Amino acid sequence: MELRIFTEPQQGASYDDLLAVARRAEETGFGAFFRSDHYLKMGSVSGEPGPTDAWTTLAGLARDTRSIRLGTLMSAATFRLPGPLAITVAQVDQMSGGRVELGIGTGWYDAEHQAYGIPFPPLGERFDRLDEQLAVITGLWRTPPGETFDFTxxxxxxxxxxxxxxxxxxxxxPILLGGKGAKRTPQLAARYADEFNLPFVSIDETVAQFERVRAACADIGRDPAQLTWSNALVLCCGKDDAEVARRAAAIGREPDELRVNGLAGTPAEVIDTIGRYAEIGSQRLYLQVLDLADLDHLDLVATEVMRQL
Structure with a gap:
């Protein structure tokens, strides 16, 4: 099981905050540093100093880190046109020496679109646009040098x-797709994804959705083993119950709730939860780190959890 760090900067983080987390994740051996792609905070936090653009951030990290992989969970297809997005991701991939991954989805957060003047079409149209964006982006990247690309x-x-x-x-x-949609999500994943990710769902929900994606792969003759299968879970690990409670309070959650819905508890408890996801075929876990100032949290997981895997 590979462990990756996943952050939510729209909740309140500067570039320097993200750089500190990315460098600590790199130093301690995590597989990747990912960030959300949102322009508006969620919940009761202030969101100050304000949002940072996902791909501007990753461009900076491409130069300010050396080896850790970098990506988005998930860039919204509503935010960018497919041609310019293909250029941006290709450039950041060059800047990083080939360490970038593109997670992309339909976009879902209506309020952030209203807050920053971004059109937010109905869900069916957002899926249609995502489908076409994936066709354009992969088509541009796959076109042999010296040839041209057309799409209608x-x-x-x-x-x-x-x-x-x-x-x-x-x-x-690598292209990451994810989500709980029962029909179009599995179909798009089967056609375009290198990795399929499920955020913040139970083991039972994971099993059901993984099976839908495998069935969609079978429908088009694709081997499901070509995909990497992953989950994202909020992290709250402590060396003892008191430290777990302190870290839960810092992010406004309850320890017992996090033990049920996240990756929480002592290192032994966290390892046990990871094992249950591994048993159903999950190969990567994205650890959602919400308190970006608590770098000791990463150290604890690296030394007491990751080394046991």
Whole structure:
């Protein structure tokens, strides 16, 4: 089981805050540093100093880190046009020496679209746009050098594109898709995903959705073993119950609730939970770290949990 760090900067974080977490994650051996792609805080926090753009952040981290992989859970297809997004991700992949991964989804948070003037079409149209974006982005990246790319869709049209720049990773950076949708989500994952991720769901829900994606793969003749299977869970680990309670309070949650719905407890409890996800086929866990100032949290997991895996 690979452990990755996942942050939610819209809740209140500067670039320097994120850099400190990414560097500590790199130093302590975590597999990747990922961040959400949101422009508005959620819940009762102030969100100050305000949002940071996901791909601007990753471009900075590409130069300010050395080896850790970098990515998004998940960039919203409503935020960016597919051609410019393909250019941005390819450039950040070059800047990082081939360490970038693109998590992308339909977008779901209506309030952030209203807050920053971003169109928010109905869900069916958002899925249609995501489908076309994936076709355009992968098509641009896969086009051989010296050839051009064309695409005619309902929402996006591309004509005579030189399909540049190319990312370092070939044929392209890994693409992550995820979510609980019963039909279109599995279909898109089967066609486009290198990794399928489920955030904040139970083991039973994970089993059911993984099976839907495997069935969608079978429908198009794709081997499900070509996908990496992953989950994201909020992290709250402590060396003892008192430390667990302190860390839970710092993020406004209850220890007992987190033990049920997250990755929480002492290192032994956390290892046990990880084992249960591994048994159902999850290969990676994204540990949602909400208190970005608590770098000792990462140290504890690295020394007392990750080394046991």
């Amino acid at each position: 869709g309902r929402h996006y049209q591309v004509s005579d594109s030189p399909a540049l720049p190319k990312p370092v990773q070939r044929p392209h950076p």
